[in-house]
Amino acid sequence: MSRLSILGLTKAYGRTRVVDNIALTLEEGEFVSLLGPSGCGKTTTLRMIAGFVEPTEGQISLDGEIISAPGSVLPPERRTMSMIFQSYAVWPNMTVAENVAFGLKLRKLPSAETKRRVGEILEVVQMSHLAERYPSELSGGQQQRVALARAIVVKPAVLLLDEPLSNLDANLREEMRFEIRRLHDEFRITTVYVTHDQAEAMATSDRIAVMNAGRIEQVDAPHLLYTRPRTRFVAGFIGRTNLLQAQVENGEIGFGGISVGVGQVAGAEAATTRDILVSVRPQSIGLHRQRPVGEHPILAGVVAQRTFLGETWDYVVRSEEAGGLRLRATAPPSQIHEVGEKVWLEFDPRQMAMVE
Amino acid sequence: MSTALGKSVVATPPRRVSLARRIGRIEPVMLLWILLIGALLFLVAFPLGKLFLVSFETRGTGAFTLSNYVTAYGRARYIEAVVNSLTLGLASATIAVVLAVPMAWAVSRTDMPGKGLTWTVVLGAFILPPYLGAVGWILLAGPNSGFINVFWRWLTGSESPFFNVYSFEGLALVIALNAFPLVFIFVKSALDLVSSEMEDAANILGAGTWTAMRKVSLPLVWPAIMAGFIIVFLETIALFGTPAIIGIPARINVVTTQLWQFFEYPVRVEVAAAYAMPLLLVTAGMIATQKLLLSRKGYVSQTGKGGERRPIKLGAWRWVMFAWCAMVGMIAVAMPLFVLLQASFAKAWGRGLSLDNLTFANYYLLIFEHDMAMTSIWNTIWFSATAATIAVLLALMVAYIVNRRLVPFGEVLGFLALAPFVIPGIVMAIGFYAAYAAPPLSLYGTAALIILAFAARFLPIAYANSSSAIRAVHPEMEEAARILGSGRLHAIRMITAPLVKKSLLGGWLIVFIVASRELSAAIFLVGPRTRTMSVLLYDLSEAGNFEVLAAFGGLLLVVTLIFVGIGMKLVGRDFMLRRG
Ligand SMILES: Nc1ncnc2c1ncn2[C@@H]1O[C@H](COP(=O)(O)OP(=O)(O)OP(=O)(O)O)[C@@H](O)[C@H]1O
Ligand SMILES: [Mg+2]
Numbered sequence: 001m002s003r004l005s006i007l008g009l010t011k012a013y014g015r016t017r018v019v020d021n022i023a024l025t026l027e028e029g030e031f032v033s034l035l036g037p038s039g040c041g042k043t044t045t046l047r048m049i050a051g052f053v054e055p056t057e058g059q060i061s062l063d064g065e066i067i068s069a070p071g072s073v074l075p076p077e078r079r080t081m082s083m084i085f086q087s088y089a090v091w092p093n094m095t096v097a098e099n100v101a102f103g104l105k106l107r108k109l110p111s112a113e114t115k116r117r118v119g120e121i122l123e124v125v126q127m128s129h130l131a132e133r134y135p136s137e138l139s140g141g142q143q144q145r146v147a148l149a150r151a152i153v154v155k156p157a158v159l160l161l162d163e164p165l166s167n168l169d170a171n172l173r174e175e176m177r178f179e180i181r182r183l184h185d186e187f188r189i190t191t192v193y194v195t196h197d198q199a200e201a202m203a204t205s206d207r208i209a210v211m212n213a214g215r216i217e218q219v220d221a222p223h224l225l226y227t228r229p230r231t232r233f234v235a236g237f238i239g240r241t242n243l244l245q246a247q248v249e250n251g252e253i254g255f256g257g258i259s260v261g262v263g264q265v266a267g268a269e270a271a272t273t274r275d276i277l278v279s280v281r282p283q284s285i286g287l288h289r290q291r292p293v294g295e296h297p298i299l300a301g302v303v304a305q306r307t308f309l310g311e312t313w314d315y316v317v318r319s320e321e322a323g324g325l326r327l328r329a330t331a332p333p334s335q336i337h338e339v340g341e342k343v344w345l346e347f348d349p350r351q352m353a354m355v356e
Numbered sequence: 357m358s359t360a361l362g363k364s365v366v367a368t369p370p371r372r373v374s375l376a377r378r379i380g381r382i383e384p385v386m387l388l389w390i391l392l393i394g395a396l397l398f399l400v401a402f403p404l405g406k407l408f409l410v411s412f413e414t415r416g417t418g419a420f421t422l423s424n425y426v427t428a429y430g431r432a433r434y435i436e437a438v439v440n441s442l443t444l445g446l447a448s449a450t451i452a453v454v455l456a457v458p459m460a461w462a463v464s465r466t467d468m469p470g471k472g473l474t475w476t477v478v479l480g481a482f483i484l485p486p487y488l489g490a491v492g493w494i495l496l497a498g499p500n501s502g503f504i505n506v507f508w509r510w511l512t513g514s515e516s517p518f519f520n521v522y523s524f525e526g527l528a529l530v531i532a533l534n535a536f537p538l539v540f541i542f543v544k545s546a547l548d549l550v551s552s553e554m555e556d557a558a559n560i561l562g563a564g565t566w567t568a569m570r571k572v573s574l575p576l577v578w579p580a581i582m583a584g585f586i587i588v589f590l591e592t593i594a595l596f597g598t599p600a601i602i603g604i605p606a607r608i609n610v611v612t613t614q615l616w617q618f619f620e621y622p623v624r625v626e627v628a629a630a631y632a633m634p635l636l637l638v639t640a641g642m643i644a645t646q647k648l649l650l651s652r653k654g655y656v657s658q659t660g661k662g663g664e665r666r667p668i669k670l671g672a673w674r675w676v677m678f679a680w681c682a683m684v685g686m687i688a689v690a691m692p693l694f695v696l697l698q699a700s701f702a703k704a705w706g707r708g709l710s711l712d713n714l715t716f717a718n719y720y721l722l723i724f725e726h727d728m729a730m731t732s733i734w735n736t737i738w739f740s741a742t743a744a745t746i747a748v749l750l751a752l753m754v755a756y757i758v759n760r761r762l763v764p765f766g767e768v769l770g771f772l773a774l775a776p777f778v779i780p781g782i783v784m785a786i787g788f789y790a791a792y793a794a795p796p797l798s799l800y801g802t803a804a805l806i807i808l809a810f811a812a813r814f815l816p817i818a819y820a821n822s823s824s825a826i827r828a829v830h831p832e833m834e835e836a837a838r839i840l841g842s843g844r845l846h847a848i849r850m851i852t853a854p855l856v857k858k859s860l861l862g863g864w865l866i867v868f869i870v871a872s873r874e875l876s877a878a879i880f881l882v883g884p885r886t887r888t889m890s891v892l893l894y895d896l897s898e899a900g901n902f903e904v905l906a907a908f909g910g911l912l913l914v915v916t917l918i919f920v921g922i923g924m925k926l927v928g929r930d931f932m933l934r935r936g
Contacts, residue, residue, distance in 0.1 A: 052835060
């Protein structure tokens, strides 16, 4: 049985549906991110899971028992969940150890046991030496570790995190990202992680749910989101892409004068209309000075624009042959083409995906 | 939407959370909301509504009439009082601005010496009850035996006094000397937000220090100056003590003293209610104006806290500024206090400082023989303490409900809690009199009536305080406790309460201190056994025995200072002067 399951969940404020009919299921021990741009409803979703917000429609169940439905919401304190907040919410009137012990005391654990578990978890988050400090004497990263320890020490059924790293500076963010994944690998707590940073979601999650305007657009493993985006929004939001108008005819997808087999392009079998959109990642387009040989489709073009980004070159190539189509392609730093130079573009159909 | 929702969900049959659990969750908050609305209606809306109704009622029958308004505005003397009030308000506010703005600028922006001393002066003027300052100034500038005038005659041999406090100018000056801290606090906190770079930018373009101040800093804080001006104006037109003590002997009638006369036997509360309306309307209108002024864009709010701040080097002018602050300190605090103290230990205050004039008899009389003095001290303390407790508890609950958005229409509660801010104390008192003095409640002269009126009058102070205290505690602090298994009340007790404790204590003390010196609301509501110190002080001033009066003022100050001291120790040095 799945641990946490969300069905048809909707939240409306007045007439705006800030969360719109979403469904999501987490297996025991799974780490799923809610990823999406600001204002898409991630926090609202998370707070409905936590029990702070009542849904307008739909339901949330934990281990088969319904914990949220319109008009009946199990209060947060009875959900055996833990949550980590953007503001850390480490209580300034308690020491680090007291913060961490709070949840255990509420569970009426014997004090020796409480002490032992607090000691252990502080060891895990490398905060043992600061146990007696007050939060005002800690850095942002240290406070976030306290929040993590406090949430994990109670062995919650579900761990919820709302942009826990967004107040940290870039280096610390990267470090904490691995810390969170490490803790997950160690304790295997079912986790819902909210972020708008795709690198963060990619580094931590088993699966990512991409949200847009209150809806979930796609739920998949990180690499599948990149290689097999299913909607135009996902293709554009995860990494960068070329979105091409294409036509389906006789089992072939054609654009700009070239064609590839429907069976080769991810998701294309499901096409129901003649006109479709195809996402082609800039990284999947080969750039050549001479016309390459092989069975991959080829287009000739001229470099119209280029930008050096340090790790790659970013070229915009204009193809007269394809009716003035402009395509973005990347190349390693050593591969230099001048603006105006003639180049050949080589496509790999297996790295293309049809999007809605 | 895409098909990629992972494993599709088999809907478990909805096992609804039990109804009892739902009621257990929702109802306490709603119940509290209803209770709070009830309390606020009782404290704020009902007295005000009653005041309005009564002004249209015929005495006894309660039939509709306009005759109260005809009576209230039917005599030149009554109209003149309204004009006097407005003129006095303008005069006092102008003087207060002239006194306070240079001080605020010097403390905030320059390297003037003696800033700590200036703070002390401001705090001193703030703590000194207005009517005590007035008594001090009678001793200083009474036309015949006032020290300043005696000295003037001795110096010049002139017949006429140098400065007669029993005059319009005297009244305006004495009020301004007590009210200028309000302007100071407004302007200083605005100036504190102006970054030095603003002035540097003007300097680079060739403006000197003075030009930069005139053309850059002052215009930036112009709204704050106006706001301070308005507050002093409103304080002045609502003030009872000083106009009664100085104005009545000088035959200057103002709205508040006229209201008092309507309350003399036979009490004409209907006429008083009609007569109080302009005071209410002017106050509400001015406060709306002030809000507008402070919210206007393009001023300090946009410069933000950022930017470096360096004190302006004044050179020799430092001492000029210092002299100004010192002069204000002398006339506003040091001199009145000194003569009061002197009089309180004197057999006859006019004989000045000498050993054979020294006596403890005044204090002895008050403490051991006077039949009301000690009672009034005790009354003051417990009325104020109870009122402060009621106000803070009520304000805290309202602030919590409003800030955490626990109920729909929570803003109604917040609005009611802030409403008394636009009601002058004296109007509030008449409202309470009209609403609760008569049967069925028959509270006239009881402690309960005074306590409730105090609690209502100072509810906005408590609310502003509680609201900022609650807002300072991020809701996530509580939510973090709840998700770990603590119920709402437990979370409030364990997390929120410890975090707001200190600022609430500060709020409680402020309400206590202002309530303990409140005169205008008290004087309409006290009975023979429920006199407060401020009312007794006013009684004594009517009796004209200045030595005993001064000694009683001394006692009042001691009581106030004890609580100010406690506040400073527990909450912080400038807890009374923070702008919140
Ligand atoms: N209590 C509320 N009343 C009305 N609208 C709300 C309320 N709470 C949230 N919203 C609206 O719902 C939308 C989604 O908000 P939410 O906080 O869930 O977004 P988010 O995805 O977490 O964004 P961010 O990345 O900025 O945190 C926003 O447009 C917000 O303005
Ligand atoms: Mg959010």
